[in-house]
Amino acid sequence: MKVLLLGSGAREHALAWKLAQSPALTKLWCGPGNAGMAARWECVGVDVLSPSAVVALARSLLVDLVVVGPEAPLVAGVSDALREAGVLVFGPSAAAATLEGSKAFAKEVMERANVPTARWELFDDASAAARRARVWGPVVVKADGLAAGKGVVVAGSGEEAEAAVRSLGALPAGRRILLEERLTGPEVSVMAFCDGARYALLPASQDHKRLLDGDQGPNTGGMGAYAPAPVLDAKGLEETGRTVIAPVLDVMAKAGTPFAGVLYAGLMLTPDGLRVLEFNARLGDPETQPLMMQLDEDLLELVATCASGHLARQTLRVHPGVSIGVVLAAKGYPESPVSGDPIEGLDAVKGVEVFHAGTKRVGDQIVTSGGRVLTVCARAATFNAARDLAYAEAEKIRFAGMHYRRDIGKFMTG
Ligand code: AMP
Ligand code: GLY
Helix, strand or coil: CEEEEEECCHHHHHHHHHHCCCCCCCEEEEEECCHHHHCCCEECCCCCCCHHHHHHHHHHHCCCEEEECCHHHHHCCHHHHHHHCCCCEECCCHHHHHHHHCHHHHHHHHHHHCCCECCEEEECCHHHHHHHHHHHCCEEEEECCCCCCCCEEEECCHHHHHHHHHHHHCCHHHHCEEEECCCCCCEEEEEEEEECCCEEECCCEEECCEEECCCEEEECCCCEEEECCCCCCHHHHHHHHHHHHHHHHHHHHHCCCCCEEEEEEEEEEECCEEEEEEEECCCCCCCHHHHHHHECCCHHHHHHHHHCCCCCCCECCECCCEEEEEEEECCCCCCCCCCCCECECHHHCCCCEEEECCEEEECCEEEECCCEEEEEEEEECCHHHHHHHHHHHHCCCECCCCECCCCCCCCCCC
């Protein structure tokens, strides 16, 4: 199969690495990709937010399958345009991706599917939400739309909640505001490959969203991740499939918008049982990096059967042991990342995978070109061994202002 993979993050580099292990792969293009992907596969410039540009590229390359990594092209309708053009695509329709694109829509689907989630109220205008927030007291305030990880504020008091309503209400994503009951407990992510009706679960994973060790500092896109996450055992994983993924697939199919792609459930394990905090319509970044190292399946076969509606299995084989991914970030990340710093030491790294994100080649030199620069991923028999390996190799890499967390996989929860 000839495959076009859309995206340019470390998630996509990990997907490319895994797709390339399939005997069925004859050619892989990455659009637009990054310097790490370009070292092994052909990268092509493309505006991934333009459905017509992606269709034209897929046609000109005569690809058999397009794999969509990030959420923005999904919400922009790239999958729909490809399907209409008769191109096989792994990634949900824009209508199905609304599970990620609108938190209010996700809540309505959860209500219909009887999926356990926090109590919520939806407001069409910020002043009504602000008045109500005062009454709720400690509450979670969410902008309805896509806000690149900046759309949620966990407020400790009515005053904080009011301020959050005002600031989120000013975002384009904040035209509608949700107030949500504040839950407590460890968080864990469960991702399912779906073909519109059936699903197969990846092991549970956990990411570390805060910038600094000990879950301190501002939120980021994710500073590291590990899988499997022991906080959710096999029974909990099975329960998530049965009580969350299956009923949502059912509701989406009955509504005429079947979900085919990766359905990502962000869960909180509360004292009263598991609750869904959010859905994403794609694989997580950085969780995908360690997950691809754990997965012992032909990824190309898996995504192709999901794309064609013929997913044949419910359980996925995984390697023994655990994988850990440590994100190396650029100076100034997340507020104002600096680009253009030369990266040294990449050739010295051994026994791990280094997945690129914000990197580009300038002459013979690879330089930084984004906030999250690399994910160093190690697989080993135990967490301690995987951590030791990942950090020993990460230390061989250097660029000006490089920073990373030292506690990935140390069972920080919440
Ligand atoms: P979301 O994008 O909806 O997953 O929210 C981002 C983060 O906000 C989550 O990872 C949680 O840490 C926190 N959060 C979201 N909803 C709640 C909730 N109902 N109770 C407590 N924390 C929450
Ligand atoms: N790591 C969380 C996400 O990809 O949304």
